[in-house]
Amino acid sequence: MLAFAIRRLFEAALVMVTVALIAFTLFRFVGDPVNQMTGQDTPLEDRLKLRQELGLDDPIAVQFGRFLSGAVRFDFGISYQMKQPVTAIIAERFPATLELALVAALFAVALGIPMGVYTGIHRDSWLAKIFLSVSLVGVSLPTFLIGILLIYVFSVKLGLLPSFGRGDVVQIGFWRTGLLTASGLKALIMPAVTLGLFQMTLVTRLVRSEMLEVLRTDYIKFARARGLPERSINFGHALKNTLVPVITVIGLQLGAIIAFAIITETVFQWPGMGLMFIQAVQNADVPIMAAYLLLVAFLFVLINFLVDIIYVRVDPRIRIYGRAA
Amino acid sequence: MTESIAPSSAAAASSQTDRRKPAQRSRLAAFLDSDLLHSFLASKLVVVAALLTALIFGAALLSPLIAPHDPYDLKSLSLLDADTPPAWLAGGDRNFLLGTDDQGRDILSTILYGTRSSLEIGICSVLLAIILGLSLGLWAGYAGGRIDTAIMRIADVQLTFPAILTALLIDGVAMAILKNHTIEGGKFWILVLAIGLSFWVQYARTVRGVTLVERNKEYVEAARLIGIGPFKIMFQHILPNVLGPVLVIATINLALAIITEATLSFLGVGLPPTEPSLGTMIQVGNKYLFSGSWWMVAFPGVTLALLALAVNLLGDWLRDALNPKLR
Numbered sequence: 001m002l003a004f005a006i007r008r009l010f011e012a013a014l015v016m017v018t019v020a021l022i023a024f025t026l027f028r029f030v031g032d033p034v035n036q037m038t039g040q041d042t043p044l045e046d047r048l049k050l051r052q053e054l055g056l057d058d059p060i061a062v063q064f065g066r067f068l069s070g071a072v073r074f075d076f077g078i079s080y081q082m083k084q085p086v087t088a089i090i091a092e093r094f095p096a097t098l099e100l101a102l103v104a105a106l107f108a109v110a111l112g113i114p115m116g117v118y119t120g121i122h123r124d125s126w127l128a129k130i131f132l133s134v135s136l137v138g139v140s141l142p143t144f145l146i147g148i149l150l151i152y153v154f155s156v157k158l159g160l161l162p163s164f165g166r167g168d169v170v171q172i173g174f175w176r177t178g179l180l181t182a183s184g185l186k187a188l189i190m191p192a193v194t195l196g197l198f199q200m201t202l203v204t205r206l207v208r209s210e211m212l213e214v215l216r217t218d219y220i221k222f223a224r225a226r227g228l229p230e231r232s233i234n235f236g237h238a239l240k241n242t243l244v245p246v247i248t249v250i251g252l253q254l255g256a257i258i259a260f261a262i263i264t265e266t267v268f269q270w271p272g273m274g275l276m277f278i279q280a281v282q283n284a285d286v287p288i289m290a291a292y293l294l295l296v297a298f299l300f301v302l303i304n305f306l307v308d309i310i311y312v313r314v315d316p317r318i319r320i321y322g323r324a325a
Numbered sequence: 326m327t328e329s330i331a332p333s334s335a336a337a338a339s340s341q342t343d344r345r346k347p348a349q350r351s352r353l354a355a356f357l358d359s360d361l362l363h364s365f366l367a368s369k370l371v372v373v374a375a376l377l378t379a380l381i382f383g384a385a386l387l388s389p390l391i392a393p394h395d396p397y398d399l400k401s402l403s404l405l406d407a408d409t410p411p412a413w414l415a416g417g418d419r420n421f422l423l424g425t426d427d428q429g430r431d432i433l434s435t436i437l438y439g440t441r442s443s444l445e446i447g448i449c450s451v452l453l454a455i456i457l458g459l460s461l462g463l464w465a466g467y468a469g470g471r472i473d474t475a476i477m478r479i480a481d482v483q484l485t486f487p488a489i490l491t492a493l494l495i496d497g498v499a500m501a502i503l504k505n506h507t508i509e510g511g512k513f514w515i516l517v518l519a520i521g522l523s524f525w526v527q528y529a530r531t532v533r534g535v536t537l538v539e540r541n542k543e544y545v546e547a548a549r550l551i552g553i554g555p556f557k558i559m560f561q562h563i564l565p566n567v568l569g570p571v572l573v574i575a576t577i578n579l580a581l582a583i584i585t586e587a588t589l590s591f592l593g594v595g596l597p598p599t600e601p602s603l604g605t606m607i608q609v610g611n612k613y614l615f616s617g618s619w620w621m622v623a624f625p626g627v628t629l630a631l632l633a634l635a636v637n638l639l640g641d642w643l644r645d646a647l648n649p650k651l652r
Contacts, residue, residue, distance in 0.1 A: 015482050026498060140634040142584045144591045145626050148611055152622075156615055163615075259490040266592050267611075281497035281594050289497055300485050 008308050012301045017068075019297040023290035024067045076291035081283045086291045089276065095175050096166060097272035100264070101257045103188055104196035109250060112200040113239075116207025121234055123212065132208075135201035143260060147194040147267035154190060162187045164269035195264040199253050206249055210242035244311075251307040255300040374638035381632050385444050388437035393422070396435040396601055411620050424620040426609060430601070432620060436628050439601040443629075446516050446602070447582040451575055453521030458528025459571065463559045465529065466536025477533065480526045491523035492585055496594050512596055516589060520582050527574050535567045569647045577640035580633045587629055603629045 051057055058066075070076065076086040119128040138146075155163035167183035169176045178184030214220065215238055223233045262274035269275065273292060280288035384391065409425040411432075423432040465476040483491060496519040503511065539545060540563065548558050583603075589595035590604025591611075598605055603625045610621030 015485065018482060026501075136637075137634065140580070140637045141630055142587055142591075142633065144588060145607070145630060148607070148614065148622055148626065152614055152619065156617075255485075256487050259487040262489070262493065263588055263592065277493075278592050278594070281493060281500070284497070284501035286501060289494070293494065296490065297486075304485060 004312055005309060008305055012305050015301050016294075016297060019294060020068055020071060021064070023071075023293050024064050026286050026290050026293075071294055076294075077287045079280075079285055079288050081280070081285045081288075086287045089288065090273065090291060090295065091174065092176075093271065093273045093276050095177065096270060097258065097261050097265070097274060099177065099179060100188065100191055100195060100270060100272060101254065101261055103192040104257055104261075104264075105199065105250065105254055107192050107196035108199035108203055108253075112203025113207055113246070115200075116204040117211060117234065117239055119204065120208045120211025120215065120238075123208075131204065135204050138197050138201040143194060143198065143263045144267050146197055147190070147264060150190045150194060151267070161190055163190075166271060191264050191268045191270050194267065195257060195261060198260070199250075199257060202253065203246065203250065206246055207239075207242055210245060211238055214238045214241050248307050248311060251303055251310070255296075255303050258296060258299060368642065371638060371642040374635040374642075377631060377635040378639060381440060381628070381635070382444065384437055385440040388434075388441045392431075392434035392437045393420075394431040394434040396430045396438055410618070423624050424618075426606070426621050427613060432606075432624050435601045435606060436603070436625055439603045439606055439625065440628060440632070442513070442596065442600060442602045443583050443586055443604070443632075446513065446520070446586045446596075447579050449517040450520035450524065450582050450586075451578050453517060454524035454578065455528055455571060455575060457521065458525035459532055459564070459567070461525070462529035462532025462567075463536055463563060466533040467540055467555065467559050467563070469537075473533070476529065480529050483523075484526050488520075488523040488581070489585060489588060492519040492589060493592075493594065495519040495522055496589060500594070512600070516586055516595055519589070520585050523585075524578055524582065527578070528571060531570050531574060532567045535570070536563055539563045539566050573640060573644045573647055576636065576643055580636035580640065583629070583636070584633050603632075 074087050078084065079086050079089060082089060115131050119131050122128050151163045154161045162183070165187060166178040167185075167187035168181040169178045169184060170180045178188060220233060220238060223237050228237075258274075261270075261272060262278055264270065265272045265274035266278055273295075276288060277292045279285070280292065389395075409421050409429075411422065411424040421431045421433070423436070425431055426435065461476050461480075465473040496515060499515045499518065503515075536559075545558060545562060548562055553562075586595060586602065587604030587607065590602050591608045593608060596602045596605050598609060606625035607622050607629070610618070610623075610625065613621050
């Protein structure tokens with residue numbers, strides 16, 4: 001178990017260094033930071049001096065080392081566009097994205113699992129067929145179209161929900177939350193549904209196929225023969241055994257949710273990291289792009305690592321492979 | 326999803342005669358008797374999806390001929406025509422069947438031209454992904470050892486990130502590098518590159534898996550013994566074995582590539598508004614949603630959704646039909 005964890009940790013570190021190298025290459029070779037920081041009439045001597053002060057004349061390896069040590073301390077320099085430290089901008093934006101992603105994941109699980117169980121048990125009923133057709137449409141429709149459709153129905157036509165922003169927020173320490181006010185919660189509904197819909201269809205389909213598989217096994221037949229009530233067979237015995245792959249997929253999807261938040265945040269003008277990243281891409285704001293890249297990579301690697309570890313704890317077969325290797 | 330009710334024994338027999346280059350049976354006859362066609366006609370939904378796909382592809386291909394207006398022709402545009410609702414609504418103009426956008430462009434014509442650019446980008450980027458993934462997968466599987474490890478490790482790292490993020494990043498980097506040079510039509514190839522590079526992993530993994538199995542078979546050994554070079558073995562002997570799964574992935578990827586292009590354009594980092602694509606149209610129309618001009622976003626949106634759904638259904642069916650385990 002320990003060897004397995006260490007090996008995984010080593011691989012994770014390798015991924016992070018690779019991503020850092022890409023981010024650094026961005027920094028170093030995309031545009032000249034001196035040009036970005038000075039005006040047209042800056043004399044050449046000043047430019048050279050600035051180059052030296054920024055350490056751009058040092059060997060590449062030294063510069064990469066400096067970039068890495070900065071990244072470890074969450075120091076990514078100053079945004080070209082907003083003239084603020086990147087770290088401050090991200091600290092301001094991160095809570096908004098995390099709240100959105102968690103609520104979206106909650107929505108996906110809370111609706112996806114019951115729908116999956118239902119379509120698994122009553123596989124030929126018309127309601128199950130409707131669920132599955134809807135889920136196919138959900139997979140095919142681009143996220144931003146769903147968002148626009150929701151805005152048109154609930155904001156433009158019915159005027160029920162706000163179409164942009166987070167609503168009122170409450171500051172708790174460094175965390176600015178929208179979960180504690182009525183308008184904040186109202187503003188959260190449509191973005192969370194838009195973001196979570198794809199994952200919901202994914203969970204539904206996964207739970208359904210797992211349920212179909214488990215319901216065929218002998219111990220379910222035996223439970224039936226013992227005369228246990230359907231309810232306890234379906235939920236106590238069957239569902240419980242489908243949960244391992246479901247947990248894995250949900251964990252891995254959490255990363256995808258954070259990535260797809262870029263689209264949802266643009267549609268709803270949600271002041272999170274995704275919107276920040278899109279603006280950075282549009283303005284070629286390299287420090288923000290590099291920081292976002294590293295942060296997302298870190299989240300992905302962390303989630304992957306945790307899922308791997310949970311998997312090993314749950315499934316003993318992997319543990320044996322880990323020991324053998 | 327599609328329940329394929331194909332006569333499996335006849336199908337197996339016919340596919341066997343296929344392999345032996347039948348002299349007495351024409352290819353057409355073999356195709357008409359194949360299980361692929363049977364399972365195709367067995368599902369009405371798939372036939373509808375195929376017709377819809379053909380219709381959209383055809384309309385997009387013929388857009389210069391059938392579009393009532395030319396959205397690229399700036400001279401013919403008039404701001405006086407801007408924001409006209411569809412013809413059947415009050416204030417509509419029979420000249421603009423589906424209304425006009427904020428520049429006075431005819432929505433129907435722009436959709437036709439826009440679908441064309443969306444399809445062009447989608448097809449080009451899938452082709453790029455196939456070429457890259459196929460070559461790297463064959464190479465990794467055939468060479469094995471360190472090359473295999475290196476290629477597959479890169480693939481694993483890239484697979485950690487969703488394709489849309491990779492595409493966004495490549496797009497952003499390309500834009501940053503080319504910020505000071507504007508190349509005519511350059512955005513098109515940047516998008517193809519961004520989407521193509523974010524999709525290659527799936528092909529590489531599939532092709533590598535098949536290659537690993539095939540390279541130890543006797544016919545490859547025989548080919549090697551009579552002195553055929555590794556390139557010829559890879560591309561002429563092993564490649565035909567992977568074409569089925571690659572075709573399936575390509576179909577599903579086409580829908581994904583079209584959606585990704587539309588998403589990038591919607592996010593404002595795709596095609597510029599002067600070169601209409603479905604995503605750009607939706608982005609522009611989205612700004613006018615609150616003023617009640619729903620047609621600017623609704624018609625391109627429906628076109629995009631139908632296109633993606635139809636291609637997805639085709640891909641789903643193809644996967645089931647070509648998978649021998651599901652027969």
